[in-house]
Amino acid sequence: MNNEKMAQDSQNIPKVTLHEHIEGTITPKMAEKLAERHNVKLPDGFIMPEGSYDKNEFPYGRYGYDESDFWAFIDTYDKVAGLVKTPQDYYDITKDYLSINAKNGGAYCELIISPEHMAVEDGKLSAPKYKAMMEALSKASADVKKEYGMETRFIATAVRNMGTESVVNVAKFVAENHHPLVTGFGIAGNERAGDFDDFKEAHEVAGKAGLKKSYHAGEICGVESIKKAMAHGAVRIGHGINAVNDEVLMKELAEKGVLLEVAPTSNRILVNELEGDINKHPLRKLYDAGIRLTINPDDGGIFGTDNGKEHKIAGETFGFSKAELIDVALCGIEAGFCDDKTKKSLKEKVLSFSAKEDVKEFKSLSTKASNPYLKSRLALRAKEVEAYQKIASYQKGKKNKPIQINKFNQGR
Template sequence: MLNVDSIPKAEIHLHLEGAAPPDLVAALAAKKGVDLKGLVQNGRYVWRGFSEFLAAYDAAAAVFTTPEDYEALTRSILEGLAAQNTLYAEFFVSPDHAEATGVSWAEYLGAVVRAIEATEKTHGITARLIPLCVRGYGPENAKRVAELVAKTAHPYVTGFGMAGDERMHHPRDFAPAFDLAREAGLKLTAHAGEFGGPESVAVAVEHLKLARVGHGVRASEDPALVRRLAEEGITLEVCPISNVVLEVYPNLAAHPFKKLRDAGVKVTISTDDPPFFGTTLTRDYREAAETFGLSAEDLRGITRTALEAAFCDEPTRARLIKRLDEAPLAS
């Protein structure tokens, strides 16, 4: 059997609050007297259906109300990833969410950065941050968030993106926000092609000038779009198990990961909101290998694709790729 544990990995589609370990959420809730109403049972999140997932996500995220909470959260996630032989991780972070909990963007960022720096020293894992605007909050708020992030000018804040309901607003409405981020030197991604069809990917790429697409798997339904993604070298941040759990596809065998990869599209493997979906990065790598017939070298190649697409500076990228190349070959 393929030893996936020993394969160096990279995670480039991961929501910070969505990766909150259930035990940490339960402990903070107990400390603060918050009733989670059965959200965490036997160390796992309990929910059914997409609406309950969104409610569960919000309930878990709501227990993080201080900079110290965010520092503990980030440290816990990175330590878990490092234990899976993960070289690099990118977190989606939300200034809007930080503000809603009463933590300023500066405090939120400072806490997360402290954890990133500490964990790199102790565990050797590197991480960077991609602030998101929320599509449902509208174009004007997206522009406000982009302006806030552009003013930050922090070396660990390397990208800008958008999440939320793909059916709300048109991507062209968010072009001013993405233009601001681009002019500030940030690299761009946006969620599309998960619940929206291939057209959601096409218009996001066209109007927002993306380097990567979050999910993007529904692009597989349009051969011309698949060719365009391959020709333009646009990377898809694919989250296979997330797509199955949220019923984008009935099972992994029906997932278009292999179809996209065989067509020359740059695809990676990530987890999205792993504890909510009962997965880990190692599990996603392993099940992708078993389902799509991937070898150890294929998986290392997928990690390389993620590092090549990472929103980090070139010296950091070169250092990470060197670590990948020097890692022992998995059996």
């Protein structure tokens, strides 16, 4: 398949996003709107003036920070996050982001929310404020579902560099203030702050509350952080790209079906080892090692990317074929923190994009795969697509039958 065809397929295919921080979704256009609403003057050069960047590449504007300067990025993130204050602000940024995601083929999205950012009143987590914010987020998600058919869930996430007590408090707060769309618990922030063992109580509280766990690990720190996250019950790892340095761990991830939420552009910008070069990203190696993964924007608004762009990178730079991207989407749904009924209908949505020739493609990919986990998963995908195609053609046949009979009669 040529690269152009791959890029086209990567745009059309239904997509699953499992790693996107809500405040990081804010595009420069949205930041300007919020700054105006709150009478905040953004510093000169904070947003690049029109004409100084490629508008096709950055349709929602471009921030002015230097990509090679980590602290400039953090400063931008903090300033942008500081602009979201009210439930209306949260409604607007969520609606804006989910609409962009859905227009790029998004079928399912999980957004990372931070109670410490959105629900603090007088220095404390406030249940009424959290409730009001969650109402705004739920409305945005319902409005987008109505308009585009996309499903959304939320992962309440603690920030580890705020301290152990704070991580535990967030877990307790989320467990006590149950919301049907908050289905996961996360730990993010500076990976070097604290150890997963320190947050023992948080892991337990989240587990007892039935929240599934996705922890950031193996982005900045090494493989040990990924192992500890898994030991404390994380069924998904935010980033986890350093797993590529440990064959044994890669095998364990593949065997246990622990999914990595990979974010190529974010990693290119923030992970020093990649030296700003997307070609050094281990996306392909991780996939070929049989590890389940999704391809995510992380902080799409701030990094100037979105789910469409990230999938395009997967197609163009890492040669992901249509069948492989269908597999990625299905892996994302299977690892999603939503109920089985939702998963079933999401899988059907993805499979409805498949064609008869994809069965052949999956079979051929499975034959070529040297990793046993990938091999058997792709063989299974061939069967899933085949079964779906059979049902689809049967249903189509049923629908067409009376028309065919009429035609036949008319001919006589």
